[in-house]
Amino acid sequence: MYDKFHEECGVVAIYGHPEAAKMAYLGLYALQHRGQESAGICTADGERIHCHKSMGHVADIFTSEVLGRLPGSLAIGHTRYSTAGDTALLNAQPFSVDCNKGRIALAHNGNIVNAVELRRDLGRRGSIFQANSDTEVILHLLAHSSERSLSGALRDALLPLEGAYSLVCLAEDRILVARDPHGFRPLAVGEMEISGGGKCYAFASETCAFDLIGAVYLHDVQPGEMVMVGPEGITREHFAPEQSRAQCVFEHVYFSRPDSIVFGRAVQESREELGRLLARECPADADIVVPVPDSGVAAALGYASESGLPFRLGLIRNHYVGRTFIEPSQAIRDFGVKLKLNPVRHLLQGKRVVLVDDSIVRGTTSRKIVRMVRQAGAREVHLRISCPPTISPCFYGVDTPNRNELIASSHNVEEIRRFVEADSLGYLSLKSLRQAVADDRHEYCYACYTGDYPTDLVSLEQLIASSRKQY
Numbered sequence: 001m002y003d004k005f006h007e008e009c010g011v012v013a014i015y016g017h018p019e020a021a022k023m024a025y026l027g028l029y030a031l032q033h034r035g036q037e038s039a040g041i042c043t044a045d046g047e048r049i050h051c052h053k054s055m056g057h058v059a060d061i062f063t064s065e066v067l068g069r070l071p072g073s074l075a076i077g078h079t080r081y082s083t084a085g086d087t088a089l090l091n092a093q094p095f096s097v098d099c100n101k102g103r104i105a106l107a108h109n110g111n112i113v114n115a116v117e118l119r120r121d122l123g124r125r126g127s128i129f130q131a132n133s134d135t136e137v138i139l140h141l142l143a144h145s146s147e148r149s150l151s152g153a154l155r156d157a158l159l160p161l162e163g164a165y166s167l168v169c170l171a172e173d174r175i176l177v178a179r180d181p182h183g184f185r186p187l188a189v190g191e192m193e194i195s196g197g198g199k200c201y202a203f204a205s206e207t208c209a210f211d212l213i214g215a216v217y218l219h220d221v222q223p224g225e226m227v228m229v230g231p232e233g234i235t236r237e238h239f240a241p242e243q244s245r246a247q248c249v250f251e252h253v254y255f256s257r258p259d260s261i262v263f264g265r266a267v268q269e270s271r272e273e274l275g276r277l278l279a280r281e282c283p284a285d286a287d288i289v290v291p292v293p294d295s296g297v298a299a300a301l302g303y304a305s306e307s308g309l310p311f312r313l314g315l316i317r318n319h320y321v322g323r324t325f326i327e328p329s330q331a332i333r334d335f336g337v338k339l340k341l342n343p344v345r346h347l348l349q350g351k352r353v354v355l356v357d358d359s360i361v362r363g364t365t366s367r368k369i370v371r372m373v374r375q376a377g378a379r380e381v382h383l384r385i386s387c388p389p390t391i392s393p394c395f396y397g398v399d400t401p402n403r404n405e406l407i408a409s410s411h412n413v414e415e416i417r418r419f420v421e422a423d424s425l426g427y428l429s430l431k432s433l434r435q436a437v438a439d440d441r442h443e444y445c446y447a448c449y450t451g452d453y454p455t456d457l458v459s460l461e462q463l464i465a466s467s468r469k470q471y
């Protein structure tokens with residue numbers, strides 16, 4: 001069995017822009033938070049597909065010299081973060097191939113839960129794999145299709161997939177994008193005028209990418225929908241019947257940027273509401289509200305406004321922490337967290353602090369932050385988390401450790417409080433989480449908080465792989 005891993009990613013696609021590579025680059029730049037390990041862009045100039053992908057950050061990879069080697073008015077791009085073992089360039093996306101459907105490039109965000117089975121089956125039929133990415137499985141399924149049109153072949157490739165994918169596909173003269181029938185991961189459609197006339201289409205995981213390139217957000221790609229843009233214009237089709245919607249609630253809790261509209265809702269609005277509801281459910285007798293930056297900022301604003309307590313930036317984050325930083329061999333206590341966060345002593349000194357963060361995963365970082373706030377002089381630390389306890393791993397594209405590393409899977413709130421060394425600990429209820437994202441119609445996935453997975457299949461191998469996974 002190959003090593004399956006979970007990826008957090010961002011995708012973009014541009015159709016009909018004279019500087020498509022630059023637009024894709026800017027889109028990826030805005031989506032950098034969705035993956036910092038590798039990035040890639042493929043362009044099409046009507047005749048050929050050009051690709052460049054590399055390890056590292058978007059701004060470092062795509063110099064103007066590199067972008068100059070990516071001509072054409074069509075582009076797709078991908079930025080990727082994956083944790084388990086394999087960080088090789090081999091798995092960086094997009095994947096580009098020359099197959100019986102022509103030259104195509106493909107990238108996706110999400111996790112295909114039956115990829116192991118599909119891959120095994122394809123292998124028996126003679127497919128050769130170079131990487132261990134789900135994207136390669138989709139490409140092989142596409143090549144195996146007897147449909148002659150690319151949209152037909154893509155439909156054939158997508159129908160056997162179970163799980164999460166928001167996908168962008170580039171051919172010589174067209175772009176196809178699709179979203180899985182549950183709609184786990186976001187994918188938005190935008191449009192922009194081009195100077196000198198004409199219209200360009202843009203697609204992106206989050207609308208913050210549109211803001212940077214000057215595109216207007218039109219709507220989301222619907223679950224089970226494929227959108228194709230080519231010389232004949234734009235067409236939309238449902239390639240599969242829509243299934244019960246399962247939009248990832250964690251996009252609103254943590255993953256997406258607060259300036260994005262995700263699943264048609266402003267993320268900032270959700271996060272502030274999470275904080276307001278948290279203040280109502282878990283009040284604290286305290287002096288100030290302090291966020292863990294950046295993830296806790298919006299919820300802390302909501303908590304402060306609802307509780308009437310002053311909001312204070314008592315922790316400052318260094319945004320320039322590099323991946324290659326060398327730790328001093330002489331151990332400094334809690335060095336990793338200190339690199340990232342530093343307390344503002346004069347704000348914390350003698351204060352009873354409500355510390356707001358979005359989630360506790362293992363509890364180890366949270367404990368370090370609680371200690372840091374206390375060592376900076378806080379008299380009491382009341383930790384408030386803007387979602388319910390994370391009890392189950394995600395199989396749909398958010399990187400969570402396996403179940404036995406999730407502290408809330410085996411410890412109750414009081415035990416976690418003791419572990420993180422807080423004076424009190426409060427989590428938001430599932431009901432309030434649902435309210436904060438305005439989920440009146442049960443359209444979100446809450447599996448990481450409930451253990452109820454929206455797809456039947458979380459295969460045995462998937463579970464075994466997950467229990468072996470290194471976070």
Ligand code: AMP
Nearest residue numbers: 295358359360361362363364365366399
């Ligand atoms: P810990 O206390 O070690 O569980 O770490 C909790 C911190 O990890 C919180 O500040 C979260 O914002 C952050 N976090 C939660 N989920 C993720 C994720 N999927 N990827 C990266 N960081 C995360």
